[in-house]
Amino acid sequence: MGDDNGVNGDLNANLRCPSTGDPQLDKAVQQWLTWDKNRWTRAQVESLVAAGRWEELRSRLCSRMSFGTAGLRAPMGAGFNRINDLTVIQSTQGLFSYLCRYFPDFSSRGVVVGFDTRGQEESGCSSERLARLTAAVMLSRDVPVHLFSAYVPTPYVPYAVKKLGAAAGVMITASHNPKEDNGYKVYWCNGAQISSPHDKEILRSIDGQLEPWSTSCWEEELVESCSLRTDPLTQINSCYMEELTSLCFHRDLNSRCPLKFVHSSFHGVGHAFVQQAFQTFGFTPPIPVPEQKDPDPNFSSVHLPNPEEGESVLELSLLLAERENAPVVLATDPDADRLAVAEKSDECGWKVFTGNELAALLGWWMFFNWKESHPDPAETQSVYMLATTVSSKILQAFARTEGFHFEETLPGFKWIGNRMHELAKTGNTVIFSFEESIGFLCGSLVPDKDGVSSAVVVAEMASYLHNKNLSLNQQLHNIYQTYGYHVSKTSYVICNDAPTIHKIFSRIRNFDGEGSYPKTCGGVRIVHVRDVTTGYDSSKPDLRSVLPVARSSQMITFTLQNGVVATLRTSGTEPKIKYYTEFCAAPGKSEVSSLEAELRKMTAALVDEFLEPEKNNLIRRRV
Incomplete structure (x- = not known):
């Protein structure tokens, strides 16, 4: 909104710093020192200038963040490519500018703003502070802001956007990223994370609004005094818990459930909300892991705050469950939108379910209960389940047998x-959706993954199965016997060098000469290749992918002659190349060990032949 009263106006001539010898860097340093009002981040830049660390300054100041998975995510600290007061203010100014153009009634609809528990308040980069600055920018332009007064699970922001009719929502979170990171996640008016073209237009608007409009953008006090600021916490929490009961099918059974559950909130926001969700379903609340119950931005008890890492990060939860004789462990990630589940097994200690295995259980459970209340087969025609294309095809097998619809989306x-x-x-109903990275949505309560509702739904499913003398793992095998075994493997390598990632995928696209993809993997013929980055699909008559082209990330899928489907893709939020492989067997076949052995062999070949980890200095996943 190019305002005449920008902070300090033009570049302040009184702010002097040594020339770096690079005019672009000189200008960037000068802009930072002119615009930034945060003592902590200003001091970082001043210290780098004084030390003559020009490369470090160039890295921080001469590039900007781009929108990844529905927003911005980066380390906290000084720099235009990091999360800090200035970049959050710039981002919010750009968001305001775009929303003003898009929504004629923006000034009455307003925005929702939430935050998690990341960052240290004394460092000036806490999630709460960044949320309040987001609100201050909007309030300075007389836009109503529904700012949560305390930390909330990420799903509460999209839920509130829909419930309150807001134009958009912002959640300050970096989910399960390392403690150094934070993020700025944006939701559209339909409650879904923003997608193209909104993400590109918002980014363009940010680039046109880099100078802070006025000092009021930095004034957290404005948030307290402005009548346009409301706190939706009580209303939204009450409505969410009330609507959560639509996913509760066996309340009487829940109240008599003899099972104990252990829950870890991974030092994040989930504890109180999961406790309340259990009570809403009639359960005794789960036993919290005491060391991980309360927010801790240092994530002091885990090497990574990501429950997707499995048993290596669930150690405290499993030890507590052993002591308490609790057969089921539930773990929500720090912003409570993902869920990991482990179950005590007589054969092998603890079974930590993969995202694909949990999806098989939850998909079966949701359709089982839907059929109970909708006996007319004709109603099945309006039922859908959704999954991302790198996730297990188990829901497709369900749909083929049961007659409902299944669709894949991009990751x-x-x-x-x-x-x-x-x-x-x-007029259609989506009763279950998932992505293999332990992101689930039961029903359609929120148009985003939700660890809180998923946790209590898993508890009810476990309770019901226990009443039938079945464990979750036993039921998983029953499902596979009925619909066919789906054996999958998901992992990743770390690559901190963007040019190396580009080189790896360029080599795959020109494997046997220019424009020629690999013809075999592990000695098995590749029958189809789909490259979503370029829009190519060899299985289609016109060679064009049905899925939308996604040029901003890398993703190639190989279908092999032996029935294995394998995908390589880059992460939208972390420096990872992820790989996904799956073997899909016909119903009734149960040679699981041979399927697993073949899949291990094919997965190893995929990684070694196409990624060349040693040659490219890739770091394999820590197990």
Whole structure:
């Protein structure tokens, strides 16, 4: 909004710093020292200038963040490519500018703003502070802001956007990223994470609004005094818990459940909300892991605050469950939108379910209960389940047998959320959605993955199965016997060098000469190649992928002659190349060990032949 009263106006001539010898860097340093009002981040830049650390300054100041998975995510600290007061203010100014153009009634609809528990308040980069600055920018332009007064699970922001009719939502979170990171996640008016073209237009608007409009953008006090600021916490929490009961099918059984559950909130926001969700379903609340119950931005008891890492980060939860004789462990990630589950097993200690295995259980459970209340087979025609294309095909097997619809989307819940919105407009119902990275949505309560509701739904499923003398793992095998075993492997390598990632995928696209993809993997013929980055699909008559082209990330899928489907893709939020492989067997076959052995062999070949970890200095996943 190019305002005449920008902070300090033009570049302040009184702010002097030594020339770096690079005019672009000189200008960037001068801009930072002119615009930044945060003592902590200003001091970082001043210290780097004084030490003559020009490369470090160039890295921080001469590039900007781009929108990844529905927003911005980066380390906290000084720099235009990091999360800090200035970049959050700039981002919010750009968001305001775009929303003003898009929504004629923006000034009455307003925005929702939430935050998690990341960052140290004394460092000036806490999530709460960044949320309040986001609110201050909007309030300085007389836009109503529904700012949560305390930390909330990420799903509460999209839920509130829909419930309150807001134009957009912002959640300050970096989910399960390392403690050094934070993020700025944006939701559209339909409650789904923003997707194209909104993400590109917002980014363009940010680039046009880099100078802070006025000092009021930095004034957290404005948030307290402004009548346009409301606190939706009590209303939204009450409505969410009330609507959560639509996913509760066996309340009487829950109240008599003899099972104990252990829950870890991974030092994040989930504890109180999961406790309340259990009470809403009639359960005794789960036993919290005491060391991980309360927020801790240092994530002091885990090497990574990501429950997707499995047993290596669930150690405290499993030890507590052993002591308490609790057969089921539930773990929500720090912003409570993902869920990991482990179950005590007589054969092998603890079974930590993969995201694909949990999806098989939850998909079965949701359709089982839906059929109980909708006995007319004709109603099945309006039922959908959704999954990202790198996830297990188990829901496709369900749909083929049971007669409902199944659709795949590109990776990321933004695609699922937006597709849910489209299906709802035509009178269809999505009863379950998932992505293999332990992101689940039971029903359509929120158009985003939700660890809180998923946790209590898993508890009810475990309770019901226990009443039938079945464990979760036993039921998983029953499902595979009925619909066919789906054996999958998901992991990643770390690559901190963007040019190396580009080189790896360029080599794959020109493997046997220019424009020629690999013809074999592990000695097995590749029958189809789909490259979503370029829009190529060899299985289609016109060689064009049905899925939307996603040029901002890398993703190639190989279908092999032996039935294995393998995908390589880059993460939208972390320096990882992820790989996904799956073997899908016909119903009734149970040679699981041979399927697993073949899949291990094919996965190893995929990584060694196409990624060349040693040659490219890739770091394999720590197990």
